[in-house]
Amino acid sequence: MEHRGSSEKPSSENTPHEPGRNVGRRRFLGYLVAAPTLAVAAQLGDSATAPSAASAVIPSAPEQQEIYDLNDLLTLAAKPTSNLIAVVINSDGTASFDMPRAESGQGVTTMAAMLIAEELDLPLDKINVTLADARPELLFNQFTGASNTTIAMYEPIRTAAAIAREQLLGAAAVRFSVTVDRLSVRGGVVYAPDGRTTRYGELAVRAASRRTREVDVTLKDSSEFTVIGTPRNRIDARDAVTGRKTFAMDRGVPDALPTMICRPPTIKGAPRSFANADEVRQMPGVTHVAQLATGIAVRAKTFGQCIDAVNALDVTWNPGTVDTESDDTVLAKLREAEADFGLAPGGEVIEGDFVFHFRNNAALEPNTAVADVRPDRAEIWAPLQAPILCKEQVAEQLGLPLDAVTVHVEQAGGAFGRRMFNDVVLEATEASRKMGRPVKLMWHRTDECRQGRTHPMCTSRIRATYSGDNVLSFEQLHTSVATDYTQGFGEIITAKAGQLPPNGMSNEENFAKPVFNATVNVPYHFGKVSHALEETYTYDTFPTGSVRNLVNPDVRTAQELIVDQLAATMGKDPYEFRREFIDDDRLRAVLDTVAKEGDWGREMAPGTAQGITVHKEYKGATACLIEIDCRDETVNREIRAAVTGPRVTKAIMAVDAGLAINPRGLEAQMQGGIMDGIAQALTSSLHLRDGVLLEGSWDDYFYTRLWNAPFETRVIVMPPTTGEPGGAGELGVPAAMAAVACAYARATGTVPTTFPINHGTLSFTPKPTVPPLPPSPTNGLEFTY
Amino acid sequence: MRTHTFIVNGERVHVRIEADVRLLWVLRDVLGITGPKYGCGINVCKACTSHINGKAFNPCSVRVRDIKGGDEITTIEGLPDTVGADLHPMQEAWLERDVPQCGYCQPGQIMAAVAKVRQARDEGHEISDADIDEIRNICRCGTYARIREAIKEGAKKM
Numbered sequence: 001m002e003h004r005g006s007s008e009k010p011s012s013e014n015t016p017h018e019p020g021r022n023v024g025r026r027r028f029l030g031y032l033v034a035a036p037t038l039a040v041a042a043q044l045g046d047s048a049t050a051p052s053a054a055s056a057v058i059p060s061a062p063e064q065q066e067i068y069d070l071n072d073l074l075t076l077a078a079k080p081t082s083n084l085i086a087v088v089i090n091s092d093g094t095a096s097f098d099m100p101r102a103e104s105g106q107g108v109t110t111m112a113a114m115l116i117a118e119e120l121d122l123p124l125d126k127i128n129v130t131l132a133d134a135r136p137e138l139l140f141n142q143f144t145g146a147s148n149t150t151i152a153m154y155e156p157i158r159t160a161a162a163i164a165r166e167q168l169l170g171a172a173a174v175r176f177s178v179t180v181d182r183l184s185v186r187g188g189v190v191y192a193p194d195g196r197t198t199r200y201g202e203l204a205v206r207a208a209s210r211r212t213r214e215v216d217v218t219l220k221d222s223s224e225f226t227v228i229g230t231p232r233n234r235i236d237a238r239d240a241v242t243g244r245k246t247f248a249m250d251r252g253v254p255d256a257l258p259t260m261i262c263r264p265p266t267i268k269g270a271p272r273s274f275a276n277a278d279e280v281r282q283m284p285g286v287t288h289v290a291q292l293a294t295g296i297a298v299r300a301k302t303f304g305q306c307i308d309a310v311n312a313l314d315v316t317w318n319p320g321t322v323d324t325e326s327d328d329t330v331l332a333k334l335r336e337a338e339a340d341f342g343l344a345p346g347g348e349v350i351e352g353d354f355v356f357h358f359r360n361n362a363a364l365e366p367n368t369a370v371a372d373v374r375p376d377r378a379e380i381w382a383p384l385q386a387p388i389l390c391k392e393q394v395a396e397q398l399g400l401p402l403d404a405v406t407v408h409v410e411q412a413g414g415a416f417g418r419r420m421f422n423d424v425v426l427e428a429t430e431a432s433r434k435m436g437r438p439v440k441l442m443w444h445r446t447d448e449c450r451q452g453r454t455h456p457m458c459t460s461r462i463r464a465t466y467s468g469d470n471v472l473s474f475e476q477l478h479t480s481v482a483t484d485y486t487q488g489f490g491e492i493i494t495a496k497a498g499q500l501p502p503n504g505m506s507n508e509e510n511f512a513k514p515v516f517n518a519t520v521n522v523p524y525h526f527g528k529v530s531h532a533l534e535e536t537y538t539y540d541t542f543p544t545g546s547v548r549n550l551v552n553p554d555v556r557t558a559q560e561l562i563v564d565q566l567a568a569t570m571g572k573d574p575y576e577f578r579r580e581f582i583d584d585d586r587l588r589a590v591l592d593t594v595a596k597e598g599d600w601g602r603e604m605a606p607g608t609a610q611g612i613t614v615h616k617e618y619k620g621a622t623a624c625l626i627e628i629d630c631r632d633e634t635v636n637r638e639i640r641a642a643v644t645g646p647r648v649t650k651a652i653m654a655v656d657a658g659l660a661i662n663p664r665g666l667e668a669q670m671q672g673g674i675m676d677g678i679a680q681a682l683t684s685s686l687h688l689r690d691g692v693l694l695e696g697s698w699d700d701y702f703y704t705r706l707w708n709a710p711f712e713t714r715v716i717v718m719p720p721t722t723g724e725p726g727g728a729g730e731l732g733v734p735a736a737m738a739a740v741a742c743a744y745a746r747a748t749g750t751v752p753t754t755f756p757i758n759h760g761t762l763s764f765t766p767k768p769t770v771p772p773l774p775p776s777p778t779n780g781l782e783f784t785y
Numbered sequence: 786m787r788t789h790t791f792i793v794n795g796e797r798v799h800v801r802i803e804a805d806v807r808l809l810w811v812l813r814d815v816l817g818i819t820g821p822k823y824g825c826g827i828n829v830c831k832a833c834t835s836h837i838n839g840k841a842f843n844p845c846s847v848r849v850r851d852i853k854g855g856d857e858i859t860t861i862e863g864l865p866d867t868v869g870a871d872l873h874p875m876q877e878a879w880l881e882r883d884v885p886q887c888g889y890c891q892p893g894q895i896m897a898a899v900a901k902v903r904q905a906r907d908e909g910h911e912i913s914d915a916d917i918d919e920i921r922n923i924c925r926c927g928t929y930a931r932i933r934e935a936i937k938e939g940a941k942k943m
Contacts, residue, residue: 773826
């Protein structure tokens, strides 16, 4: 392979949307950092998107999301900080990268390793990617959300790795007394023309810089890629399947004993007093009992003994924030807050009104944090999407200077939005301070369900008008319980929202509307298109947050159900109709792909049907084709102690991520998105009654299980289009949820208006709220197999 | 408080702890065996699935007093040794399919899959989709598509 750094080759990176953008090869800036071995840093870069046109239908003006979406916002906010992510070459020939983002299963550490492997010409298994501690100097650059990691890091990581390769080759050239262009490199071994070789490890010290200075480099042309775009397994897969992958809960911090909290019976209640501290302190294994802001903490030798002690506490509670609220009162409040549609444009009218219930954003690994608080310092270990904010909040709580607080970011056992919030860390900090000992604080599953953050309940109403073969207007009014944006990227929004084009979006007193408009779009040429958000309640009334994507699973499900109704009313096939009106060529291509691969329109038995939808977000495009079986014998199938109901039998997803860095990882994210879509359309919600969320564990919060998962799940990863990677983690959910809903409507002949569709039936007996935790069973040996 | 003795991953262990502490916490908090994960504590998420005398069970719902001296507990850490290899064929299949995402549920998924394949064979048939539908282990990342494929592949090599 030739040395590329000094050459200015013509580019083949032109995107379909921006012909002639790259006249020559772009050069990227990085920094050689003074260090014992070679260390190269780069700043987080930019990326851009461009809308494309379609024809033969009434065009809709580009929506804000198409011009300037949430990822642009986040990337822009990331820009002012620089030279802060570094690739280091070690003397053993490996490369290290301390990644300032969270890995929660979405595969960003593998993605980062692949980018480094590509530019460095080093095998993937020689690259170690770790998660960086909280680094306040990164400002907004250590926030993991909105599927932004790959988008923001694609260029900087490659830049650092490419400069590192140049430096290594430069050092090799000196050693061999040849010019750099006569060297070649394969797998971390540098070859001289006469056959002499040297390894990166041997060059790591020689190539190190004595002072920090700026350098620039060209990156590989996509035609030279041998790693990017090829399917690779996760770098941590072996650890995961052997049980060696460790999470915060597995962290062996000395003396950090298990700690749990006795929580109030209603949402956001608070302890007034507790009567039997001494008695509980005498219970087996218990070492400490302390009152916290949110409940009574118990520290013990094992978590099992914490559970027993929590349930033994006699606590008097202050009321919560929503003790008189239930599903129906919240719905009434939402109805009051709903805006009115204006005067209808001409044409025939189709309207829809949909309700989406609360749902839980808990991952399988519950909220866990290890905290070791000392008088003059504190150390934290936790899975965090916003570690800098976490560090600031801990410092504030303890009255310590920021540099006295160390925050280690652990691998997350799922995130889905929940790890944006630092609730559990602040509790662990408070407990460790009050107990004077390190703690490993974990939420019980029932805490996760009853006091954990929820995707807010909302309504979505749509009014569409059509005349002849044209859709004249498509308006959507979304009304939601307020979403809490005060952690995670709150500052970014407030700092940047005012600059958002077009004018009129600078609603700084309301975080939610800019986010809504930066993420929502109607991907069809439907004439006059509009959408707006109203919120009710204050942001801190209910504990809320996003659940793997912000509003689009709900917003797009409502839209796609109306699209099907428009098609039916206008006498058109759902696929052909979408094809005709779709506003994006990439979207049309994925739509065509699933229609073909999924055999759209095939003959199906009564009670079964297909649904087909699209979605674009995170600079990507998806289409989903679902087959569902709603026949009685399927709906009523018996699985012990399980909710069955309609079954999705087949799911086909086509995804165009612009450039799939790791197609195998992208496929995995789409598969997961499909399972979330199925859950949210059919089974998974929270029932609110008198300030209590009735669900209390995985046996009554019905996330998709194997018995509800499709027999066939197929993901087609499209070839590169834009040449720039998009986001993946949340991209699959909206189209999948919408396609399940559309398939259900076609199979049953009834358009669902409440989600999930089984919400109206309470199919379980709620667990008690006092004592707060269900005792662990003792009959486990009766169920062996 | 008495000392409980049994076998974990081929080694005899002696644990002095209250008799009603559930085995999951004895494994994790006392013995430091962290492959079995906590996800619910009431035997519904199945993240802690391990084997007792070769059969799948959930230690979150078994008191340590109910484990007999001769009982052999196998966690994910000890699974390869049961076939005398670096990895059990089911783990190989898991890697081949790149099943894990966050990885939190995967030890339990693999232990359940191995037991389910054996159970089907004891009943005289190879594992089917219907058998797989009976597996209760939750995966919140939604890796079910690859789990289904990997179980069938792993079974072929078991």
